[in-house]
Amino acid sequence: MLRDLLNLFFPHYCLACSKVLAAGETWLCTGCLYDLPQTNYHQEPDNLVAQRLSGRLPVQYAMALYKFQKLGKVQRLLHHLKYKDKPEIGKVLGHRYGILMKEANLNATFDLIVPVPLHSHRLWQRGYNQSDFFAQGLSESLHIPWSNQHLKRISGARTQTNESKLGRFQRVENAFCVTDVSSILDQHLLLVDDIITTGATLEACGRALLAAGIQKLSVATIAMAE
Ligand SMILES: [Zn+2]
Structure with missing residues (x-):
């Protein structure tokens, strides 16, 4: 009741x-939640994310919750998530995707959820890594642990530029390292990020994890930019 009164x-x-x-609604109204341009990628193996990573990164599942549309609602949500100090929306969307994955019986598939790390300078500027919150939301609804302690960014701040796919990959290629490898060797990791554009960041992270010797890799993002 106090909450309702405060909300008034x-x-x-x-x-x-x-x-x-x-x-009962937090950060997102029910109308929007069901109106967002949701994909069905968690149930379609040959989807656009899988196609984008094809031949570049071997993954079991490649998924994105929403299609990114310029000036659309998903863009607004990502803007709040990254630039308006609203990391909690990442958690809400993680919960949502976790529920959909559970409905598709994917809850026992992954052993650990790992967010794409931010460069320490960017982390310091923003105060949080938006992908950590998406990972937390997924973790809570799937009942699978998450950790930001295994994958570290060692160079290269993330930018929103129009670099070519190759240029982007070369820049992030050696930007990540894996720590405490022995505890994740036999695991299927779900690597998560806010958005997939060229796929260069996910590719670089995924390659680092696979090179370190993890057993299987899947990827999931909040949005997919076409
Ligand atoms: Zn709304």
Whole structure:
């Protein structure tokens, strides 16, 4: 009741459509939650993410929750997640994707969820890694542990540029290292990030994990940019 009363005086707004949220809704209204351009990639092995990584990174499952559309609701959510100090939306979307994966019986598939790390300088600027929150949300709904202690970024800040696929990959190619390898050797890791564009970052992270000797790799992102 106190929460409802507080909401009356300090209403919370949906981060996607700016409508006042109803009781029980957090960060996203129910209308938007069901209206976002969801993919069905967790049930379609030959999807656009898989095609993008094909021949570059061997993965079991390649998934993205939503299609990214310029000026659309997903772009707004990602903007809040990365630049407006609203990391909690990452958790909400992680919960959502976890529920869908569970419905597709993928909950026993992965052993550990690993977020793509941010460069320490960017982490310091932003104060958080948005992918950690997506990983946490997935972890809570799938009941699978997550960890940001195994994959480290050692160079190369992430930028939003129009570099070529090759240029981008060369820049991030050796940017990641894997630590405490022995504890994840026999595991199937789910590598997660906020968005897949060229796939260069996921490719570099995934290659580092596979080179370190993990057993299997899958990837999941909040959005897929076409
Ligand atoms: Zn909304």
